[in-house]
Amino acid sequence: MSGINEAGVRGGDVIKDIGTDDDWQPTVIESLCMNCHQNGTTRLLLTRIPFFREIIVSSFSCDHCHWSNTEIQSAGEIQEQGICYTLKIKTKQDLNREVVKADSATTRIPELDFEIPPFTQKGSLSTIEGLLERAVSGLEQEQPARREADPEVAARIDEFIKKLQELKDVEEEFTLVIEDPSGNSFVENPMAPQKDEALTVTRFKRTIEQDKQLGIRADDDDGENENDGEEPAGNDLETMREVIIMATNCDSCGHRTNEVKSGGATEKQGTKITLHITDASDMTRDVLKSETCAVLIPELEFELGMGGLGGKFTTLEGLLKDVKDLIVDNNPFVSGDSGVSDKVQKINEFGAKIEKIIAGELDVHIILDDSAGNSYLQNVYAPEPDPEMTIEKYTRTLEQNEDLGLNDMKTEGYEQEN
Incomplete structure (x- = not known):
């Protein structure tokens, strides 16, 4: 979130609870521009999007260098399971699909062996085309300095950028994978409620390392007491077979989940x-x-x-x-x-x-x-x-x-x- 940390502003001091006041406006704060290092303006809005729950929408603009940046951060809880979207992009129309990408998500294009690791980009509410443009912009940002330091590497990156840009023409089918251990990312199904044959959605159990990256497990916790706080029970359905019902209850916050x-x-x-x-x-x-x-x-x-x-x-x-x-x-x-x-x-x-x-x-x-x-x-x-x-x-x-x-x-x- 551009300039917020540098200005020393805490989210709890400027973000109001969601209310019913129709006149409620975004919070506006003065913050440092990381492009020209002069003061710009950040607007913050705490709002609610179904499925993605509460999000913080941040928009930064600088009147001095005209640099701007818009991003989102999840203000809601981390989901019980991670989620992975695999989309086969076949037409230009697929590029218009809307996407909620949390900053904990990994973005991959297998055909180009291209990957954007988690926490290297802020969360965004965009389209597939917008994700591609953002990836190109990120690669181009360091190219001027790279051309002076290592022209050969810069030339290879220029060639790769060209391949990314060509994807927007959709001359050949390619795959976009968004894998988010927090479960707070989303890819639009334009045919909902019908099944989308081009989109596969799978949920998965997070690894210990992913829990640590999300900050919900201590760095020194290697899962030795994995069953603490859970109440597993085997329930024999006489007409079916054995199932495991896993229930988790938290005495501190009252949160409950169950999974079969x-x-x-x-x-x-x-x-x-x-x-x-x-x-x-x-x-x-x-x-x-x-x-x-x-x-x-x-x-x-x-x-x-x-x-x-x-x-x-x-x-x-x-x-x-x-x-x-x-x-x-x-x-x-x-x-x-x-x-x-x-x-x-x-x-x-x-x-x-x-x-x-x-x-x-x-x-x-x-x-x-x-x-x-x-x-x-x-x-x-x-x-x-x-x-x-x-x-x-x-x-x-x-x-x-x-x-x-x-x-x-x-x-x-x-x-x-x-």
Whole structure:
């Protein structure tokens, strides 16, 4: 945040709590310009973006050298899991996708072997094209001095900059990966609530090193007492299999989380459970959704891929509410200046349909497709067959085995040296 630390201003002294005052204006402070070292102006605004929660928007400008800089920082909590977005960019239209990139995120373009490590750039609210332009600007910044000190290196960087700029023409497909251990980054799905075939979203458990980088683990904590503060319990579902319910409670702040993981092995076949929802009473059915399970509602042309929402043990109503929260309530591009009217209307209509399903007013099917075979939906007619539910076992494809990490798994003779 340009000039704030240098001016000795503390965020708590200038940033007000979020309120309902329509006349509330950004806080304006005088701060040092890091370009010409004269005084410029920084404007700070604490606001709330769904899914990204509270953010600090900082805009710096200098009247002397006309240098300006805009960035964001997360003012909310670090999420329980990290998140990784992998986007296949095929057309120039993909460059218009909006992106929330936290400063803890790593940005990669595998085709160019290019990576921007975490904490080397401040957080930003931009587009894919804006991210590329920012990367080019960062490389060009030191080029004048580099050309004098090492012309050969500077020439190679000029060549690389040219390759980055050519990406904006999208003459060939390329991949953008944004991996954020804080879980506070976001890449727009312009087709929401429908599935985006070009975008893959996965959630992951942070490593000890990532926890240290985020400041939520002490530097000398190597995870020897990893179970402190957690209350793991094995719960045997008689009609299913063993699951592990991990609950974390904090006596200091009252924060609670829970996560469900399968306690058994990956099944030999995948499982596809289809339920025809005919009545509001179906909402009370228990659901075990593993982290490898996709959720589909064909009538709404909706698909939430593997990894979405993580593992959950809830009711059907709870699962649908979580879907609505993810797609509608926690979508950062539905409200404010980022919202495009037709897109907002489409997403809000989807949310209204979810509410009708919960109320039993909309006749739809919900499908749980788990390639690992570790998900479950309650049969309320047990031990008799459920007339509204079908369970199909299927053989996984090579791609599904790859997603589960099974293709390279060695289960026999693994103790032998290669």
